[in-house]
Amino acid sequence: MEIITLTVGDLATNCYLVTDEDTGETLIIDPGDEGDFISTTLLEKKLIPQAIILTHGHYDHCLACLELKLNFNIPIYLHQADLFLYQKAHLSAPFWSNKTPHRVIPGLTRNPGLLTLPPIDHFLTDNQTITFGNSLLQVLHTPGHTPGSCSFLISPVKGRNGKAERGSGLFTGDTLFAHGVGRTDHSYSSPSDLQKSLSKLRTITLEHKTPLLIYPGHEDFGFSRVILNSP
Helix, strand or coil: CEEEEEEECCCCEEEEEEECCCCCEEEEECCCCCHHHHHHHHHHCCCEEEEEECCCCCHHHCCCHHHHHHHHCCCEEEEHHHHHHHHCHHHHHHHHHCCCCCCCCCCCCCCCCCCCCCCCCEEECCCCEEEECCEEEEEEECCCCCCCCEEEEECCCECCCCCECCCEEEEEECCEECCEECCCCCCCCCHHHHHHHHHHHHHHHHHCCCCEEEEECECCCEEHHHHHCCC
16 A cells, blocks of 8 residues: 645645555545645556545645536445535635635546535445555544544555555544644534544454554644544
8 A cells, every 4th residue: 555645726625636556556545625636646647446435524635626527437435324415515615715626637528617516426434445446444443523424444555765664554533633633613513422432442442462653634744643642
């Protein structure tokens, strides 16, 4: 497994290209913006995109879905409880950052003027597994920041410099960061659900023989044994 991190958009969202090295098949996690940059990276590295997987429905994690859908015709996955957020992402984006999800890549697409994001193809469920190449991604429903927030557990990976990382990787979106947890001050957020989700992630990390490296939706990486056991 190899991971490429692309930091995109005004809110510096971490978009992850998770690739099965045997086949080149790739999952795109949280394409928050700059679909042209993401698409060009996929093409230059000769990766084979299989699906877009969203940790949650906030616009800064899904704004590039339209361009990627048009360019590669791949399915989009999201937990159903966050569908209401995804469906209004095209309204949230210009309100918060003056962005609209309609940019296209010259030579790849010819569809200007499309404002709304494409429909979700598949809804994520807790403990669901998604296979790409010879690799596996496990879905963990971790509500709190949003009702449909999910985290994704993967097998041992290689880091940015191509060297093998110890242990496995856990993509946490805005549920868990290297130095804290996701905000719960939205009307649809739940502090109690977030605490349950953190407890769930804590249990999973303690069950692993090697530390889990956290890949959050923003900011830097960190080891979960340190993060989840800190006050």
